[in-house]
Every structure is written in structure tokens, then in C-alpha cells.
Amino acid sequence: MTEELTPPRRRFLALGASLAGAVVACRKAPVPSESGAHMRAYGERSPHEKTVRVVRELTKSLGTGSSRTPLGELHGIITPSGLHFERHHSGVPAIDPASHRLLVDGLVERPLTFSLDDLKRFPSASRVCFIECGGNSIGEPGANLPDVQKSHGLLSCSEWTGVPLSIVLKEAGLKPEATWMIAEGADAARMSRSIPVSKALDDAFLAYAQNGEALRPEQGYPLRLLLPGWEGNTNVKWLHRLQLVDQPAMSAKETANYTDLMPDGKAQQFTFVMEARSVITRPSGGQKLAGPGFHEITGLAWSGYGKIARVEVSTDAGQTWADAELQAPVLSKAAVRFRYPWRWDGKEAVIACRCTDETGYLQPTRDGFIAVRGLNSGYHYNGIKPWRVNADGTVTHA
Amino acid sequence: MRSWLLLLCSAGVIAAQSQPYGFGQPATAADTTQKDLTVFPSGKGLPPGKGTAEQGAAIYKEKCAECHNEKGEGRPGQYPALVGGIGSLTSAKPQKTVGSFWPYATTVWDYIRRAMPFDHPRSLSADEVYAVTAFVLHLNGLVERPQELNEKTLPAVKMPNRDGFVADRRPDIKSKR
Numbered sequence: 001m002t003e004e005l006t007p008p009r010r011r012f013l014a015l016g017a018s019l020a021g022a023v024v025a026c027r028k029a030p031v032p033s034e035s036g037a038h039m040r041a042y043g044e045r046s047p048h049e050k051t052v053r054v055v056r057e058l059t060k061s062l063g064t065g066s067s068r069t070p071l072g073e074l075h076g077i078i079t080p081s082g083l084h085f086e087r088h089h090s091g092v093p094a095i096d097p098a099s100h101r102l103l104v105d106g107l108v109e110r111p112l113t114f115s116l117d118d119l120k121r122f123p124s125a126s127r128v129c130f131i132e133c134g135g136n137s138i139g140e141p142g143a144n145l146p147d148v149q150k151s152h153g154l155l156s157c158s159e160w161t162g163v164p165l166s167i168v169l170k171e172a173g174l175k176p177e178a179t180w181m182i183a184e185g186a187d188a189a190r191m192s193r194s195i196p197v198s199k200a201l202d203d204a205f206l207a208y209a210q211n212g213e214a215l216r217p218e219q220g221y222p223l224r225l226l227l228p229g230w231e232g233n234t235n236v237k238w239l240h241r242l243q244l245v246d247q248p249a250m251s252a253k254e255t256a257n258y259t260d261l262m263p264d265g266k267a268q269q270f271t272f273v274m275e276a277r278s279v280i281t282r283p284s285g286g287q288k289l290a291g292p293g294f295h296e297i298t299g300l301a302w303s304g305y306g307k308i309a310r311v312e313v314s315t316d317a318g319q320t321w322a323d324a325e326l327q328a329p330v331l332s333k334a335a336v337r338f339r340y341p342w343r344w345d346g347k348e349a350v351i352a353c354r355c356t357d358e359t360g361y362l363q364p365t366r367d368g369f370i371a372v373r374g375l376n377s378g379y380h381y382n383g384i385k386p387w388r389v390n391a392d393g394t395v396t397h398a
Numbered sequence: 399m400r401s402w403l404l405l406l407c408s409a410g411v412i413a414a415q416s417q418p419y420g421f422g423q424p425a426t427a428a429d430t431t432q433k434d435l436t437v438f439p440s441g442k443g444l445p446p447g448k449g450t451a452e453q454g455a456a457i458y459k460e461k462c463a464e465c466h467n468e469k470g471e472g473r474p475g476q477y478p479a480l481v482g483g484i485g486s487l488t489s490a491k492p493q494k495t496v497g498s499f500w501p502y503a504t505t506v507w508d509y510i511r512r513a514m515p516f517d518h519p520r521s522l523s524a525d526e527v528y529a530v531t532a533f534v535l536h537l538n539g540l541v542e543r544p545q546e547l548n549e550k551t552l553p554a555v556k557m558p559n560r561d562g563f564v565a566d567r568r569p570d571i572k573s574k575r
Contacts, residue, residue, distance in 0.1 A: 063555050089513075090513065090519070101429070103425055103429050104422075104425070105430050105432065110416075110417060110424065111429075112408075112422035112424060112425055113422060113423050113424075113425045113429055114422045116423065118421045118422050118423075119421075122421060148501070160463065167418075170418055171418060171421060171422060173416065182436050184433070184435070184436075187447075188516075189512065189513035189516075189519060190435055190512040190513065190519070192435070192512070196566060208412065213509055218498035241433045243436055245436075247438060247439075247440075249436050249437070249438055249508070250438070250439050250502050250504070250508040251505065251508065251509070251511075252500075255501055255502070255505055255563070256494065256496075256499060256500055259563065261492060262564075263488070264488065265492075265561050266562055266563065267562055267563050268564055268566055268567060268570075269563040269564065269565065270565065270566050271566045271568060272566065273566075273568070298439055360573075362573040362575060363573065364571045364573040367571065368573050369571060370470070371571075373571070375490075381570075
């Protein structure tokens with residue numbers, strides 16, 4: 001940019017000067033070069049930037065577990081692809097895109113298989129959406145997790161590109177009896193979920209790209225199901241089959257897991273939508289304020305029901321609330337960044353945020369959540385998360 | 399000439415409606431067979447085959463016990479337990495296992511066939527899956543040792559938590575400002 005704006009004559013003079021400099025340098029002591037590093041074919045961040053996911057393998061077996069996005073150190077709403085959270089039930093498969101096929105069969109007029117090239121020929125669409133694991137914050141109601149990566153790190157937000165699923169289903173010709181669709185991945189465990197056809201025809205798409213490039217292997221390369229606003233596990237990665245049927249399969253991951261056990265011993269099932277939720281990412285647990293004075297309170301809000309309408313911030317432990325500013329554009333089923341200017345007086349303070357979405361749904365308090373779902377529902381926790389700013393500037397869970 | 403054109407046009411429209419873009423390949427029976435793993439609560443999707451817990455005990459010892467332990471008690475913090483917890487779902491510490499929580503025996507069969515043994519999934523024959531499923535259900539006191547499970551009898555096994563699931567009733571939490 002600067003180079004383009006430099007008039008040619010000045011550029012010439014500058015070149016002459018540096019040539020002259022080089023000649024002088026040859027005669028006298030060598031001067032270290034001030035030109036920068038070489039260009040590289042695929043960029044990487046500065047070696048000074050160290051923020052990473054926190055990986056937790058759940059068992060001694062490879063690949064079961066999760067890695068969490070460092071939300072407290074990120075900006076804006078887009079999660080860098082390399083920091084997008086992971087949750088796998090049997091590792092990350094190595095898939096050759098040239099031989100990968102999506103099978104669409106069952107209750108369709110024309111069972112079809114699609115290569116990646118076939119899918120990329122269809123009209124494409126891009127959408128920014130969050131994906132949140134149904135088990136994000138699984139320990140939070142009872143445990144007060146100490147930082148936002150541990151408490152909320154199974155949330156990420158990307159721009160996804162692919163083909164609307166309705167187009168692909170039309171290509172195969174849905175039979176009227178087709179009410180459910182079983183989506184299956186090509187991971188070692190062939191993870192499968194039953195999805196109502198109504199969602200498939202609404203806003204579902206088959207994503208082959210994330211943040212402008214091909215999906216990362218951990219995000220389902222070369223193809224994943226994208227169900228905006230629905231729990232992460234239903235966004236089946238490494239997608240290789242869509243089986244159209246007239247009933248759910250009652251697969252392990254929609255019965256044994258991802259169901260919400262209520263205090264009466266019954267479990268709510270097919271709890272797909274991730275309800276509205278917000279969290280302050282700065283200042284948040286584990287961080288330290290440099291001293292009294294201006295601090296921006298910022299964080300993320302998101303709702304699987306649609307757009308976030310309002311985020312409120314409290315700096316007095318929930319006694320009073322004030323509206324935070326929402327960064328435009330506010331997108332449906334995407335994360336939104338909120339900001340609130342704060343002058344810290346240096347005394348201990350409890351800060352918190354709560355959000356309301358366009359349906360009028362208000363994020364519950366922890367107690368409000370527990371009063372209805374108890375302490376053992378596990379999945380889909382979305383209570384308000386307060387942080388305590390201590391007098392020494394350290395931030396801990398409140 | 400006119401009607402000819404009309405005919406051609408309408409044929410084009412019909413073709414367009416049937417397969418708007420014409421992308422993809424017709425799937426063959428083999429394409430489906432290769433990926434056909436889904437088993438439904440009704441038993442639909444189960445292949446013919448049979449096995450007993452007696453037969454399953456040996457398979458379990460050889461291929462499952464290393465992780466899930468001798469009697470399915472699991473290894474805390476490492477591998478899930480496959481037994482226990484029946485009656486615990488309303489307690490302060492509910493224990494969700496195949497025996498206490500899974501609503502359908504077909505789900506157990508489906509999951510073992512597609513995903514277990516964890517390090518060699520889909521290496522068991524249909525008979526072996528029937529047998530080892532019978533053994534896991536036997537460990538939970540749900541089938542007798544000599545009882546044969548096959549594509550007819552497996553869906554009839556009544557799991558203790560069969561009626562333990564309700565549809566999504568959210569938004570179930572009404573918060574006030």
C-alpha cells in the first residue's frame with residue numbers, strides 16, 4: 001500500500017540511496033539487513049502469540065475428549081480455525097477427499113452419491129454461525145469453573161460455506177413419509193444422529209469450507225453437516241451418509257448422551273436448540289487488571305433461537321443492569337460481540353452479563369437454571385456467569 | 399413443428415423437476431450395504447444372527463475387558479462402566495449406564511457394532527455382536543445366560559429405563575428481569 005502511494009521518483013531515489021548504502025557497506029563494516037523475513041506460502045501467527053486450545057482426553061484411548069477455545073484471549077466474533085473447539089468421540093479420521101462420497105438414501109425417489117466436486121457444483125451459500133457443544137459447561141452448575149476457556153470454551157463461531165441441504169434433498173427427491181434424517185460420520189465410531197427433516201429443509205447446509213478455506217480435519221474435513229443454532233454434536237463431521245427415514249434411530253448419542261436428566265429422573269430428549277447465553281470474556285477468570293481506571297468489559301452472546309436482541313452488564317453483583325453496546329452486524333444464530341465501558345474504582349466488584357434474544361428469551365441465573373433442571377442435567381447449561389474482580393486486580397469466579 | 403417444440407420444452411421441465419441439477423451418481427445397493435449400520439428400536443436394520451451371554455462372555459473377556467473391566471465396572475476416569483446405577487437416576491449422584499439409562503437394547507447392539515471394540519470397530523461378526531450384547535445385558539441382570547438373542551428377540555428385551563425419556567419441553571425456564 002505505502003509503496004503504491006510513493007511517487008516513482010521518490011522510490012527511485014530511495015533505491016539509489018540503498019544501493020549507494022550497499023556499496024558503502026561493502027567497503028566498510030557490514031550493516032545488518034533491516035529488510036524483513038521472507039514471504040511464506042501459508043501464513044502463521046507471530047511467534048510471540050502463544051494462545052492455544054486446552055486439550056483434555058477423556059480416556060486413555062486416543063481421540064475421545066475435547067479441546068477448548070481460549071475465548072478470553074480472542075477478539076471479535078470469528079474463531080480462528082486452528083482454535084475452534086473440538087469434541088470427538090473416536091478421534092479425527094484421515095480422509096482423502098477424492099474418494100469421499102456422501103450417500104443420500106432411504107425414503108428418497110433417487111438414492112444418490114455425491115463426490116465433493118459434485119457438491120461444490122451446486123449453488124453455494126455462506127453463513128456465520130456459532131457451534132456450541134451440548135456439553136459446554138457440563139461441570140459449571142455445581143463447580144464454578146475458574147476461567148472462561150474451561151467454563152465456556154466449547155463454543156466457537158466461524159463463517160461456513162457449503163450447499164443448502166434443501167437443494168441436495170430435492171435432487172434426491174424426498175418421499176412424503178420421510179420425517180427424519182440420520183446423519184452419519186466417517187469417524188472410527190461412525191457417530192450418528194437423527195435429525196428432523198423439518199430442520200434439514202429449513203436452514204441446514206452441508207459445509208465444505210470454514211473461514212474461507214477447506215474445513216480443518218478436526219472440523220469434519222472434507223464435509224460436515226451444519227445445523228445453525230443446534231447443539232454441536234448434531235453438526236455431524238466427516239459426513240458420509242444421510243439416511244431418510246420415518247422415525248429416529250435412538251442412537252447412543254441421542255439417548256445415552258446429549259439428553260437432559262431432570263430431577264424427576266426423566267430425561268428430556270432431542271433438546272437440539274442451544275438456548276440464549278452470554279459471557280464476559282474480558283475481564284474474566286485468570287486475568288488481571290493493571291489498575292483502577294478505564295476498562296472495557298467485553299464478551300460474547302449467542303442464541304440458537306435467532307438474533308441476540310440485548311445484552312446487559314452489571315458491575316454490582318446483579319443489583320443494577322445497564323445495556324451493553326452490540327457490535328454490528330448482529331447475525332442470527334451467530335456470536336455477537338458486546339462492549340461496556342467501565343471505570344473501575346479499585347475496589348472488589350462482581351461483574352456479570354445476561355442476554356435476551358429476539359424471541360424474548362432471557363438468560364437464566366444459575367439458581368433459576370438449577371431450580372428447574374437440577375444439578376444433574378449436564379447438558380445445555382446456560383446460566384449467568386459472574387466474575388469477581390478482586391482489589392488486587394485479579395479476576396476469579398464469583 | 400410448434401407442438402414438437404412444446405413437447406420438447408415440457409419434457410425438459412419434467413426432467414428439471416425430477417433432478418433439478420443432475421449432479422451425483424445413482425447409488426447402488428452396494429453403496430447402501432457398505433454403510434448400512436442403523437438399527438431402529440423396532441429391530442429394523444438388524445441383520446440375521448444369534449448369540450447368548452454364555453458365548454458372549456468369552457468374546458467380552460478377549461475384546462472388551464481390557465477397557466471396561468472384568469464385570470463391566472469400567473475404569474474410573476478412563477473407561478465407562480457398562481453396569482450399575484439402576485434406580486439411581488433421581489438420586490444426588492445418578493449413574494448413567496447401559497443398564498440404568500439406555501432405553502433400547504437395539505441401541506446397545508447398534509452402538510457395539512458400529513463403535514466397539516473402540517480400537518477395532520466393526521471387526522465383530524453379527525453373531526459376535528448378538529453374543530457380546532447379550533453378555534453386557536446379562537451383566538446388568540436383564541437377560542439370562544443361556545437366552546438366545548437374535549433379530550427377533552433382541553428388540554423385545556425391555557430395558558429398565560425404556561420410559562425414561564420425554565420430548566424437549568424447553569424453553570422450560572422462565573426468567574424474570
